[in-house]
Amino acid sequence: EVQLVESGGGLVQPGGSLRLSCAASGFTFNNYAMNWVRQAPGKGLEWVSSISGSGGSTYYADSVKGRFTISRDNSKNTLFLQMNSLRAEDTAVYYCAKDRPGGRGLDYWGQGALVTVSS
Amino acid sequence: DVQMTQSPSSVSASVGDRVTITCRASQGISSWLAWYQQKPGKAPKFLIYAVSSLQSGVPSRFSGSGSGTDFTLTISSLQPEDFATYYCQQANSFPFTFGQGTRLEIK
Numbered sequence: 001e002v003q004l005v006e007s008g009g010g011l012v013q014p015g016g017s018l019r020l021s022c023a024a025s026g027f028t029f030n031n032y033a034m035n036w037v038r039q040a041p042g043k044g045l046e047w048v049s050s051i052s053g054s055g056g057s058t059y060y061a062d063s064v065k066g067r068f069t070i071s072r073d074n075s076k077n078t079l080f081l082q083m084n085s086l087r088a089e090d091t092a093v094y095y096c097a098k099d100r101p102g103g104r105g106l107d108y109w110g111q112g113a114l115v116t117v118s119s
Numbered sequence: 120d121v122q123m124t125q126s127p128s129s130v131s132a133s134v135g136d137r138v139t140i141t142c143r144a145s146q147g148i149s150s151w152l153a154w155y156q157q158k159p160g161k162a163p164k165f166l167i168y169a170v171s172s173l174q175s176g177v178p179s180r181f182s183g184s185g186s187g188t189d190f191t192l193t194i195s196s197l198q199p200e201d202f203a204t205y206y207c208q209q210a211n212s213f214p215f216t217f218g219q220g221t222r223l224e225i226k
Contacts, residue, residue: 047215059213105153105168
């Protein structure tokens with residue numbers, strides 16, 4: 001059974017940093033691209049970042065480029081999102097999500113981690 | 120960037136009704152379109168990929184169609200558990216983008 005479990009969310013002041021983790025199990029982790037998707041309170045889904053299975057290719061939304069860094073540790077089946085220079089508008093539930101085989105969608109999602117940026 | 124526009128933003132329907140949700144891309148995305156269902160307080164659930172292929176375990180009352188820039192999600196006979204918010208997503212090019220969502224409510 002595929003499981004994705006996020007951790008590391010919390011309350012942080014504007015300008016601060018936070019690192020999210022996503023522990024994966026139930027599939028061959030390094031075979032699949034992984035993603036972060038966020039959802040601000042009462043709003044829709046926003047894709048944040050993607051990383052290839054090897055970790056060699058990364059992609060970011062313009063809204064987080066230069067501030068967030070996606071990475072993965074395939075030896076520990078874990079995905080990360082390092083978030084720096086956080087802003088109030090980064091407040092959201094952050095989901096990690098697995099690419100389906102061959103791409104074209106995100107087939108498994110974690111339960112989400114709430115990040116609140118506020119003074 | 121590819122913009123995804125869903126319509127309607129919300130729709131009210133009854134159990135047993137047929138409902139269609141539309142998603143339009145600002146440029147061609149081939150068949151790189153997916154649909155998700157989300158219930159309040161829960162993670163999205165993957166329904167359809169490659170425009171019309173049902174994810175394993177998704178009931179056959181869900182179907183997808185379209186090509187190029189215009190796509191639809193149809194629920195043939197609404198069940199109580201189908202009342203939720205639905206999102207389309209393009210995976211043709213980065214940045215991936217979602218539609219703004221369609222809230223399906225009980226009439």
